[in-house]
Amino acid sequence: GEPTGPLVKTAIPGPRSLAMLSEMKKIQISDAVQLFADYSKSIGNYLYDVDGNILLDVYTQISSIPLGYNHPELLDVLQDKENIRTFINRPALGVFPGENYPQRVQNSLLRIAPKGHTEVTTMACGSCSNENAYKAIFVWYRRKQRGDKSYTPEEETSCVMNQLPGVSDLTLLSFKGAFHGRTFGTLITTHTKPVHKLDIPTKDWPIGTFPRYKYPLEEFVRENEEEDRRCLAEVEELFDRYNKRGKTVAGVVIEPIQSEGGDHHASPAFFQELQRIAKKNGAALLIDEVQTGGGTTGEFWCHDHFNLDHPVDIVTYSKKMLIGGYFSLPEFRPREGYRIFNTWMGEPSKVILLEKVVEIIKRDKLIENVRVTGDVLLNGLKDFGKRYPNVVKNVRGRGTFCAFDCVSMAKRDQLVEQLKVEGIQSGGAGPVAVRLRPSLVFQPHHASIFLDRLEKALKKM
Amino acid sequence: GEPTGPLVKTAIPGPRSLAMLSEMKKIQISDAVQLFADYSKSIGNYLYDVDGNILLDVYTQISSIPLGYNHPELLDVLQDKENIRTFINRPALGVFPGENYPQRVQNSLLRIAPKGHTEVTTMACGSCSNENAYKAIFVWYRRKQRGDKSYTPEEETSCVMNQLPGVSDLTLLSFKGAFHGRTFGTLITTHTKPVHKLDIPTKDWPIGTFPRYKYPLEEFVRENEEEDRRCLAEVEELFDRYNKRGKTVAGVVIEPIQSEGGDHHASPAFFQELQRIAKKNGAALLIDEVQTGGGTTGEFWCHDHFNLDHPVDIVTYSKKMLIGGYFSLPEFRPREGYRIFNTWMGEPSKVILLEKVVEIIKRDKLIENVRVTGDVLLNGLKDFGKRYPNVVKNVRGRGTFCAFDCVSMAKRDQLVEQLKVEGIQSGGAGPVAVRLRPSLVFQPHHASIFLDRLEKALKKM
Numbered sequence: 055g056e057p058t059g060p061l062v063k064t065a066i067p068g069p070r071s072l073a074m075l076s077e078m079k080k081i082q083i084s085d086a087v088q089l090f091a092d093y094s095k096s097i098g099n100y101l102y103d104v105d106g107n108i109l110l111d112v113y114t115q116i117s118s119i120p121l122g123y124n125h126p127e128l129l130d131v132l133q134d135k136e137n138i139r140t141f142i143n144r145p146a147l148g149v150f151p152g153e154n155y156p157q158r159v160q161n162s163l164l165r166i167a168p169k170g171h172t173e174v175t176t177m178a179c180g181s182c183s184n185e186n187a188y189k190a191i192f193v194w195y196r197r198k199q200r201g202d203k204s205y206t207p208e209e210e211t212s213c214v215m216n217q218l219p220g221v222s223d224l225t226l227l228s229f230k231g232a233f234h235g236r237t238f239g240t241l242i243t244t245h246t247k248p249v250h251k252l253d254i255p256t257k258d259w260p261i262g263t264f265p266r267y268k269y270p271l272e273e274f275v276r277e278n279e280e281e282d283r284r285c286l287a288e289v290e291e292l293f294d295r296y297n298k299r300g301k302t303v304a305g306v307v308i309e310p311i312q313s314e315g316g317d318h319h320a321s322p323a324f325f326q327e328l329q330r331i332a333k334k335n336g337a338a339l340l341i342d343e344v345q346t347g348g349g350t351t352g353e354f355w356c357h358d359h360f361n362l363d364h365p366v367d368i369v370t371y372s373k374k375m376l377i378g379g380y381f382s383l384p385e386f387r388p389r390e391g392y393r394i395f396n397t398w399m400g401e402p403s404k405v406i407l408l409e410k411v412v413e414i415i416k417r418d419k420l421i422e423n424v425r426v427t428g429d430v431l432l433n434g435l436k437d438f439g440k441r442y443p444n445v446v447k448n449v450r451g452r453g454t455f456c457a458f459d460c461v462s463m464a465k466r467d468q469l470v471e472q473l474k475v476e477g478i479q480s481g482g483a484g485p486v487a488v489r490l491r492p493s494l495v496f497q498p499h500h501a502s503i504f505l506d507r508l509e510k511a512l513k514k515m
Numbered sequence: 516g517e518p519t520g521p522l523v524k525t526a527i528p529g530p531r532s533l534a535m536l537s538e539m540k541k542i543q544i545s546d547a548v549q550l551f552a553d554y555s556k557s558i559g560n561y562l563y564d565v566d567g568n569i570l571l572d573v574y575t576q577i578s579s580i581p582l583g584y585n586h587p588e589l590l591d592v593l594q595d596k597e598n599i600r601t602f603i604n605r606p607a608l609g610v611f612p613g614e615n616y617p618q619r620v621q622n623s624l625l626r627i628a629p630k631g632h633t634e635v636t637t638m639a640c641g642s643c644s645n646e647n648a649y650k651a652i653f654v655w656y657r658r659k660q661r662g663d664k665s666y667t668p669e670e671e672t673s674c675v676m677n678q679l680p681g682v683s684d685l686t687l688l689s690f691k692g693a694f695h696g697r698t699f700g701t702l703i704t705t706h707t708k709p710v711h712k713l714d715i716p717t718k719d720w721p722i723g724t725f726p727r728y729k730y731p732l733e734e735f736v737r738e739n740e741e742e743d744r745r746c747l748a749e750v751e752e753l754f755d756r757y758n759k760r761g762k763t764v765a766g767v768v769i770e771p772i773q774s775e776g777g778d779h780h781a782s783p784a785f786f787q788e789l790q791r792i793a794k795k796n797g798a799a800l801l802i803d804e805v806q807t808g809g810g811t812t813g814e815f816w817c818h819d820h821f822n823l824d825h826p827v828d829i830v831t832y833s834k835k836m837l838i839g840g841y842f843s844l845p846e847f848r849p850r851e852g853y854r855i856f857n858t859w860m861g862e863p864s865k866v867i868l869l870e871k872v873v874e875i876i877k878r879d880k881l882i883e884n885v886r887v888t889g890d891v892l893l894n895g896l897k898d899f900g901k902r903y904p905n906v907v908k909n910v911r912g913r914g915t916f917c918a919f920d921c922v923s924m925a926k927r928d929q930l931v932e933q934l935k936v937e938g939i940q941s942g943g944a945g946p947v948a949v950r951l952r953p954s955l956v957f958q959p960h961h962a963s964i965f966l967d968r969l970e971k972a973l974k975k976m
């Protein structure tokens with residue numbers, strides 16, 4: 055079982071982590087390594103490192119561990135002799151799926167499909183989920199333009215050489231501060247930090263402004279509504295401008311909460327209106343739930359909070375879902391095989407694990423746990439916002455997906471370090487935010503330990 | 516153990532496969548599905564389907580099964596209680612690697628590093644391997660241009676908005692018929708079939724001609740040398756043309772054998788001279804060994820056959836290697852963390868499996884097995900080329916990585932179907948080729964069974 059609390063014995067990284075790090079540096083750049091973990095000992099919400107430190111983990115591998123470490127029922131999945139075979143016989147899933155694979159997809163992904171969705175395509179990570187969803191949008195858009203006509207011979211020969219009319223000049227509209235991945239297509243729509251983008255050839259696609267609210271929300275209702283209006287007007291203007299230039303906007307790509315960019319929220323009204331603008335322009339709306347999906351916001355999908363007029367055209371997922379992929383409305387299904395394809399198309403062993411994860415989320419009412427724990431967390435943070443107003447600013451969150459800002463990047467980094475000294479593994483987001491991304495089994499008593507340690511850290515700032 | 520030979524009881528796909536396929540079609544496009552496999556029963560070189568058919572598999576999940584199905588020693592890896600934990604605690608590997616991870620990379624990937632290589636970056640599939648290798652090339656090239664100067668504030672702000680000078684106009688030179696992946700960056704360099712590229716916005720990067728040889732090679736020495744010269748002159752011309760237009764060519768991307776494009780080979784002399792041209796132009800050479808790597812050509816890396824002057828700058832891998840990634844010379848290591856990064860950065864559980872795969876390849880001398888078996892296979896095919904010249908054309912191969920052409924796509928597809936009736940799972944490549952991609956445990960007696968069944972199929976054509 056879990057320990058009763060964190061335990062810090064050494065500096066972090068400690069001497070054993072440092073020794074392994076120096077080995078790692080011989081092999082590859084390792085500047086992002088924070089510590090070497092002991093995944094045999096790590097349990098539940100506690101991350102053990104190789105120096106015997108025990109950290110309460112509110113970051114969970116960049117939000118990708120749904121049920122904490124070494125969940126006994128996930129270990130049991132690998133005790134099953136039949137299941138084990140799935141882990142060593144990875145198929146080309148789009149060509150030779152295994153027995154009952156459709157049933158397994160029903161029991162896992164489709165069991166938690168977003169509202170209005172009955173179709174799902176599996177991929178292996180967040181980047182290829184978005185890359186392929188982008189492709190599905192372009193294919194859908196051009197099919198609408200072409201009507202029932204087939205490709206011309208000229209289109210077929212020109213596309214192979216990257217030439218019009220076979221390839222297109224279509225674009226996707228993304229937002230400042232957005233993060234959708236680091237592969238070339240997704241990178242065009244990612245606008246967080248220079249380190250992701252410097253030197254890489256990209257393309258000129260429209261970039262809107264994601265609202266930046268003033269907090270606390272209840273004090274700045276008028277200002278924030280005005281911010282929504284300003285950002286939405288800009289989106290309309292970008293549609294006009296790019297469509298006129300022949301760089302037709304085929305879709306809008308957006309996170310329900312800008313996560314890597316610094317946990318920026320936008321109102322349900324903003325998303326409702328954005329969906330209307332996309333529809334009016336014949337463009338698809340893609341909501342990227344790679345970081346927000348899986349229950350951590352107190353709904354299985356964050357956009358469930360938005361009360362949208364229509365189902366979202368495409369919803370991408372990964373991280374806590376263990377694999378990647380996207381849900382899409384039937385009209386986004388390509389008409390030909392191999393339009394959306396790759397060798398592995400996800401991985402059945404992850405679907406087996408996800409099947410169990412979904413079962414546990416439902417059975418143990420973990421979404422409700424997130425709501426209850428999220429209240430403890432957010433109220434605690436709001437209280438700190440009042441008592442330590444020079445360190446804790448703009449407290450915000452949905453479920454346990456919470457964040458606050460520091461006055462500067464230096465102060466934020468200092469706080470994240472100090473939290474580690476107090477036994478808390480957290481993480482930054484954007485230039486000045488601290489983000490919380492605990493697992494779904496993070497309970498109110500964990501939140502209390504976290505708040506207690508956070509206060510200790512705040513007192514030392 | 517393995518059965519003594521194939522056994523076909525039903526049409527393929529059989530009734531149970533068809534029933535599952537109709538379930539699958541409700542969920543997603545499934546036009547590429549050939550059959551539903553029984554991965555519990557599949558063993559060694561034999562793929563069992565859900566209808567009780569047993570196929571000798573010379574395609575191995577698009578060349579991605581190194582040791583055949585259900586290798587007992589890989590199953591044993593999952594009997595180990597410590598190992599199992601690695602399968603359910605997937606870390607953000609670039610931030611929180613597990614205990615002894617550098618040692619595991621030494622025992623697996625670095626144990627089979629290409630000549631001159633001591634550094635490796637892990638990724639999760641062939642596409643992100645190439646995407647990130649491309650990024651490493653652009654970063655390296657711009658650093659050479661910048662010298663020791665850091666980025667300007669203008670570069671930092673402009674890149675986030677996809678604008679020069681922060682992003683670049685650099686290009687990579689690829690080849691007609693090349694396949695490097697289907698994500699946006701790799702798709703720019705993929706030139707196989709329209710179905711991969713139609714409607715997707717790409718970029719105008721230089722595209723050279725990969726040699727197309729006349730067979731048998733010994734009869735067309737002069738013609739094929741002339742073909743090499745023509746293609747290499749075109750590469751030089753493309754460098755000049757694109758560099759002059761400000762679309763500077765930062766690197767050349769090439770497969771050692773164009774695989775998806777139809778198993779096109781080029782001579783060692785061609786690759787040697789290509790490396791010289793790249794060096795002369797200050798451009799990197801990336802050899803994409805995603806399909807050719809892992810021993811299947813009779814060397815661990817196909818480019819080992821080429822006797823190059825220098826180590827290759829970057830070598831990408833995936834498929835048989837179970838994970839993806841790239842080996843790169845030290846100068847391609849970025850100077851800042853997070854330049855090459857994503858949440859998962861590969862997967863330690865795959866590295867554990869790969870460690871065992873590499874151990875078995877060495878211990879069981881499987882590369883030598885590939886050479887011996889490859890001789891049986893290639894000689895048999897060459898014999899058919901003489902005896903069935905209207906069906907089996909242009910026989911070629913290295914190791915068991917063999918192929919031949921049919922007179923048309925229709926005839927090729929017909930032969931692949933007929934082979935299935937005879938109990939052989941093979942696959943097409945490009946417009947008219949049949950490709951063989953058996954596992955590394957495919958032995959001479961398997962090759963004999965294959966040749967026997969192929970001849971039966973040929974007689975019915």
Ligand code: FES
Nearest residue numbers: 179182639640643
């Ligand atoms: S791009 Fe997603 S796993 Fe490679």
